[in-house]
Amino acid sequence: MKLNLSRPLLALTLAASTLLAGCAxxxxxxQWEGYEPQVYEYFKGEEPKEAQAEALERDLQKIRSTGxxxxxxxxxxxGLLYLSMGKDDQMVQQFNTEKTLxxxxxxxxDFLLKNAKAGVTQ
Amino acid sequence: xxxxxxxxxxxxxALTVLGGCVAPKTVDYSAYKQARPKTILVLxxxxxxxxxxxxxxxxxxxxxxxxxxxYYVLPIALVDETFRQNGMTTPDDIHQAxxxxxxxxxxxxxxLYITVTEYGTRYMVISSETAVTATAKLVDLxxxxxxxxxxxxxxxxxxxxNGGGGLIGMLITAAVKQIINSSxxxxxPIAGVASNRLLSAGHPAGLLYGPRSPKYGTD
Numbered sequence: 001m002k003l004n005l006s007r008p009l010l011a012l013t014l015a016a017s018t019l020l021a022g023c024a025x026x027x028x029x030x031q032w033e034g035y036e037p038q039v040y041e042y043f044k045g046e047e048p049k050e051a052q053a054e055a056l057e058r059d060l061q062k063i064r065s066t067g068x069x070x071x072x073x074x075x076x077x078x079g080l081l082y083l084s085m086g087k088d089d090q091m092v093q094q095f096n097t098e099k100t101l102x103x104x105x106x107x108x109x110d111f112l113l114k115n116a117k118a119g120v121t122q
Numbered sequence: 123x124x125x126x127x128x129x130x131x132x133x134x135x136a137l138t139v140l141g142g143c144v145a146p147k148t149v150d151y152s153a154y155k156q157a158r159p160k161t162i163l164v165l166x167x168x169x170x171x172x173x174x175x176x177x178x179x180x181x182x183x184x185x186x187x188x189x190x191x192x193y194y195v196l197p198i199a200l201v202d203e204t205f206r207q208n209g210m211t212t213p214d215d216i217h218q219a220x221x222x223x224x225x226x227x228x229x230x231x232x233x234l235y236i237t238v239t240e241y242g243t244r245y246m247v248i249s250s251e252t253a254v255t256a257t258a259k260l261v262d263l264x265x266x267x268x269x270x271x272x273x274x275x276x277x278x279x280x281x282x283x284n285g286g287g288g289l290i291g292m293l294i295t296a297a298v299k300q301i302i303n304s305s306x307x308x309x310x311p312i313a314g315v316a317s318n319r320l321l322s323a324g325h326p327a328g329l330l331y332g333p334r335s336p337k338y339g340t341d
Contacts, residue, residue, distance in 0.1 A: 073185055112204075
């Protein structure tokens with residue numbers, strides 16, 4: 001009898017916690033770290049590009065260690081920083097990584113890579 | 123007897139909780155659903171507020187809500203740089219760019235045109251309020267059709283920032299406060315809340331979930 005009484009209660013508690021957890025805990029698709037503040041930093045232009053790239057590379061290690069997804073634009077933004085530092089090889093690598101992770105970026109990444117190549121041969 | 127009561131309780135609880143999650147729709151989403159955009163190009167916002175920081179403060183915080191809603195967001199700073207290299211240096215110039223050209227270069231399905239109408243701190247006798255208001259229009263770059271429009275405001279004077287942004291909004295504020303020293307630009311964290319309120323999916327009259335979200339097609 002005691003068991004009969006506690007089982008529905010247990011079910012209720014479980015149901016309640018499952019439902020509440022589904023609503024209350026916002027799980028993100030990506031691990032963001034300092035991506036957005038770094039984009040703002042780029043626009044403000046107060047910090048050297050080298051320091052911005054270092055901060056993003058450091059955060060990238062953190063993201064990799066958790067196995068979560070890198071946000072869209074992250075690698076492309078790193079590519080932009082390497083471009084402005086004259087590190088073209090690293091730029092190409094970052095743009096290609098963006099394209100691999102997000103095939104939707106293909107048109108734009110190809111446009112940038114084509115322009116970069118044209119710039120080198122000029 | 124007891125178990126029947128419990129069944130009713132569970133059913134009631136489920137309804138209540140689900141009711142809290144799924145909100146009624148008040149907007150016509152038919153064009154939006156037909157267009158099914160996957161990638162969003164966010165143009166640098168127009169700014170009608172007196173603060174010159176408004177456009178880029180907000181622009182740097184649009185990726186989070188849009189990407190978490192399930193869209194691919196074209197890299198913000200890189201896109202701005204591409205516009206500059208093509209002679210478009212102000213948001214006004216950029217907002218005039220022909221949609222087919224935007225589609226050709228960036229490969230985006232839709233573009234988001236944002237206007238910041240309020241940004242900054244008003245100092246009053248007893249307290250001060252920092253507030254940000256923005257409006258947005260999502261346009262299909264293939265057809266030029268407007269798929270969605272929205273507006274949102276966030277203010278430092280809201281009781282614990284408990285408005286439309288809800289839990290996520292609060293989390294963002296907390297996270298942003300840790301990273302940025304808000305004394306240098308008090309509008310920045312408020313713009314983050316406004317952006318999140320304006321551009322996150324899953325609330326009434328908000329954006330629909332995009333293809334990268336597990337909730338795609340459920341709204």
